[in-house]
Amino acid sequence: MDIPSLTIDRVREGLQSRRFSAVELAQEALRFAETHNPSTNAYLLFSAQRALEAAARVDQKLARGEDPGPLAGVPIAVKDVIVTKGVRTTCGSKLLAEYIPPYDATAVARLEAAGGVILGKTNCDEFAMGSSNENSAFGPVRNPLAPDRVPGGSSGGSAAAVAQGTAVLALGSDTGGSIRQPASFCGLVGVTPTYGRVSRYGLTAFASSLDHIGPLARSVRDVAILLGAIAGRDPLDATSAEAPVPDYTQALDGSVKGLKLGLPREYLKDLTSESGELIAKGVERLRKLGCEVRDISLPATDYAIACYYIIATAEASSNLARYDGVRYTFRSQAGGSLGDMYRRTRGEGFGAECKRRIMLGTYVLSAGYYDAYYLKAQKVRALIARDFTRAFSEVDAIVAPVSPFPAFKLGEKIDDPLAMYLSDIYTITGSLAGIPCLSVPCGRTAAGLPVGMQILARHFDEPGMFRLADAFERAGGAN
Ligand code: GLN
Numbered sequence: 164m165d166i167p168s169l170t171i172d173r174v175r176e177g178l179q180s181r182r183f184s185a186v187e188l189a190q191e192a193l194r195f196a197e198t199h200n201p202s203t204n205a206y207l208l209f210s211a212q213r214a215l216e217a218a219a220r221v222d223q224k225l226a227r228g229e230d231p232g233p234l235a236g237v238p239i240a241v242k243d244v245i246v247t248k249g250v251r252t253t254c255g256s257k258l259l260a261e262y263i264p265p266y267d268a269t270a271v272a273r274l275e276a277a278g279g280v281i282l283g284k285t286n287c288d289e290f291a292m293g294s295s296n297e298n299s300a301f302g303p304v305r306n307p308l309a310p311d312r313v314p315g316g317s318s319g320g321s322a323a324a325v326a327q328g329t330a331v332l333a334l335g336s337d338t339g340g341s342i343r344q345p346a347s348f349c350g351l352v353g354v355t356p357t358y359g360r361v362s363r364y365g366l367t368a369f370a371s372s373l374d375h376i377g378p379l380a381r382s383v384r385d386v387a388i389l390l391g392a393i394a395g396r397d398p399l400d401a402t403s404a405e406a407p408v409p410d411y412t413q414a415l416d417g418s419v420k421g422l423k424l425g426l427p428r429e430y431l432k433d434l435t436s437e438s439g440e441l442i443a444k445g446v447e448r449l450r451k452l453g454c455e456v457r458d459i460s461l462p463a464t465d466y467a468i469a470c471y472y473i474i475a476t477a478e479a480s481s482n483l484a485r486y487d488g489v490r491y492t493f494r495s496q497a498g499g500s501l502g503d504m505y506r507r508t509r510g511e512g513f514g515a516e517c518k519r520r521i522m523l524g525t526y527v528l529s530a531g532y533y534d535a536y537y538l539k540a541q542k543v544r545a546l547i548a549r550d551f552t553r554a555f556s557e558v559d560a561i562v563a564p565v566s567p568f569p570a571f572k573l574g575e576k577i578d579d580p581l582a583m584y585l586s587d588i589y590t591i592t593g594s595l596a597g598i599p600c601l602s603v604p605c606g607r608t609a610a611g612l613p614v615g616m617q618i619l620a621r622h623f624d625e626p627g628m629f630r631l632a633d634a635f636e637r638a639g640g641a642n
Pocket of ligand 1: 292316317340
């Protein structure tokens with residue numbers, strides 16, 4: 164069994180032809196992942212028992228002649244901000260180092276209902292705050308394509324696992340780019356679905372109005388199948404959408420001729436690097452496929468970083484207030500009053516980035532500053548969303564870079580939070596507008612580092628987004 168070359172379709176063929184059983188595949192995949200994980204630190208924990216039980220259920224269904232589901236037997240990694248019943252979920256934080264959730268996230272339950280086999284939980288920036296995976300309390304993750312470089316963040320472990328071949332699919336979470344940016348850095352397809360498309364129930368809250376769960380895989384087809392399995396209304400998440408879930412694979416028909424694509428000038432004006440050249444080549448490729456490419460403007464883009472880091476930190480400061488040493492977390496043993504216990508638990512437990520964001524978020528929400536910062540940022544968010552609505556009255560989809568640069572060196576930006584925040588300059592706008600967006604491999608730099616192209620679409624137009632990405636992938640990207 165060549166584990167790293169598996170796809171959903173190959174797993175299905177193998178199971179149907181009885182070349183292997185789901186349990187044999189799970190055992191082999193676990194062995195492979197456990198052997199290769201030390202070189203990346205992508206997984207924080209392997210859930211072997213749970214994986215083997217899920218695989219056994221698939222084998223039983225096959226033996227009874229029942230449909231084992233669209234993800235039957237497929238080895239999957241789950242970002243450690245998504246809760247798994249009975250399986251430790253740390254959120255990359257020392258605070259939750261021993262936390263065992265009493266329930267499953269809806270996306271996790273749906274993965275298993277579709278026959279998926281969860282191998283383990285993946286490393287991430289603490290509470291999904293970061294762009295390099297270096298903010299994890301459990302050590303950084305190495306990019307499997309360039310071990311001295313970061314895999315991107317915050318879903319760095321999920322991306323590294325799929326790129327390394329220790330998982331076929333992974334779930335990540337995206338608040339401002341944390342699926343698309345690591346997908347771009349690791350040469351994968353990564354999807355941020357429309358806000359509300361996938362239930363957030365069981366996704367540990369960072370910034371609730373921006374948080375999304377989404378898939379990572381090595382092909383557009385595989386992310387389309389995975390999204391189909393986890394999407395849809397969930398009564399446990401009031402913000403999940405009623406909209407019916409189409410069969411996304413139906414959209415992968417190559418019919419992109421005549422599509423109108425917008426190229427936002429604000430995203431390209433400072434992009435002079437090799438990444439920029441690759442995106443320009445990718446756009447040429449789309450033209451050759453018959454798309455009509457137009458120059459468009461999204462004028463509020465310049466304010467996006469400031470807007471995001473006000474709204475995201477404001478929501479985070481409130482969401483992280485629950486980690487107080489009373490519930491969920493470890494408790495500082497230093498003694499003293501109740502107030503001392505809160506302060507010491509949080510002081511010892513949170514890493515520097517979370518503390519920075521709690522302080523920023525508390526400040527922008529405080530009486531006297533609320534109107535100047537938080538309220539203003541909410542207004543800017545509306546302008547950013549309006550830019551997209553206007554653009555989509557003229558074009559069918561928008562193509563853009565994912566990141567200003569490819570994977571950077573470990574340690575390169577860790578002491579400069581502002582430089583780190585700029586990694587997200589092209590991804591946070593889509594997150595703020597709640598529209599679906601993805602990263603699809605575009606090409607490689609001279610040094611062999613992957614560069615992703617971003618495709619953004621109208622709310623709930625995941626099919627249109629997948630159609631374009633699939634045609635681009637089949638055409639070989641920019642190469
Ligand atoms: N890098 C961004 C941040 O640090 C985005 C994180 C995310 O999408 N979870 O906030």
